[in-house]
Amino acid sequence: MLSIQFIRENTERVKRDLALRNTTAPIERILQLDEQRRDLLQQVEQLRSKRNTVSKAIGAAKESGDREQRIMEMRLVGDEIDRLDAVLKKVETELQAHLYEVPNILDPSVPPGFDEDSNVVVETCGEKPRFGFQPKPHWELAEVNGGIDFARGVKMAGSRFFVLNGPTARLHRALTQWMLNSHIDAGFEERYVPYMLSEASFYAAGQLPKFRENLYRDAEEDYYFIPTAEVALVNLYRDEILPAESLPKRLVAHTPCFRREKVSAGREVRGIKRVFQFEKVEMFVYCEPEQSEAELEQLILRARSIPEALNLPYRVVQLCSGDIGFNATKTFDIEIYAPGVDEWIEVSSVSNCLDFQARRANIRYRPALDAPIRRPHMLNGSGLAPGRTLIAVMENYQQEDGSIVVPAVLQPYMGMDVIPAS
């Protein structure tokens, strides 16, 4: 969240960014509540101070003549404190709830725009493959080699679930392992994290209260299923003060992701692009505020290294103001071209969230001994989503008979160089 001080001092900026995001938040109400809060706080604290002083005196002079008189007096003061406190608490609760609803400010470089149509392609790399035949979409390739079983996924769980078979399952796992290893080799430290977290953790990560309808949850216990490892990686150091020498902290985790997406039937139903459960290798960085711009660049390079090494055509897209996520100030997507569906598929989203999540999660660091505490900047980026990368590999590496050549970097993980047609 944004600090109330920031909103107070940069009201116009905050309102402008809300408009650019094509969303709303009750900024005027927040400012009003803020003023009420400070006013009430001063009244209550003055009364508390008085009560503390007198109570101490009562304790010190037990046999004083006006003892009863003073106790009576303080009883009234206590009643008034209770009354004001109740009002204060109500104001603070509402203020806090509204502050949770305000998205991050936008980086000045974010292009304005209503929706994804206004996103800006920053760079396009690699060549689209040329085929001497009509390339098939991955679901048709799967029919040839039996790699994806849609029918049984639907039977077991429902629509938008699937099963991977044999070499295709192994290719999916190979992608995951290879991605993870390549980030570890680049200096990231692996974490294995819970896939279900408490409601408090989801508030801290900025998932709640806004995106409740997109989450799967335990019906009886306080568990929500993570829609991304980011939620866990934000909460790792919740309520902690990190030592300066631990920054920058570059982490990577592989988790399944669960997303309850309200997609209309008939739209993007084919294939495995849009599903309710998928794998993701997630990179995450904690760093000093001065470093976050540079760390963002590094994260983008890390994400790009994956399609580079797989020799897949991809492009880097900067999200416009209307498409950027709630927590982020600046986001770049990586999209890989998939010739079968003839589409650029989003496989990564890399964001700088500044101190937005650090404030929600109450994470701080001490720059030096005796130096004042600060909030770290936090960044996240997929590196990448193996399921969608699988689509790109299948469609780009397909041969006329429906067999699929295994990219060189994955062959050690596969023990084969071609997935045969049948």
Next chain:
RNA sequence: GGAGAGGUGGCAGAGUGGUUUAAUGCAGCUGUCUUGAAAACAGCCGUGGCGCAAGUCACCGGGAGUUCGAAUCUCCCCCUCUCCGCCA
């Protein structure tokens, strides 16, 4: 799921109604001494809110209550540990 014991500052650990601004120790920081270090000695050493400031308020797992006054008493909840049960 059942029974028992606990939850106090970075750590250890006192504190069962009123100079507690939480004792003391360890760790850490600064200084004196020393060629340097150690030791010794002295001082410092939590977080957050409000306020121009002086200052003030809150925080002893979380919440509610009793009281002029709560780390301390009462109730509810959460978590940890030990034993039992179940289990990959």
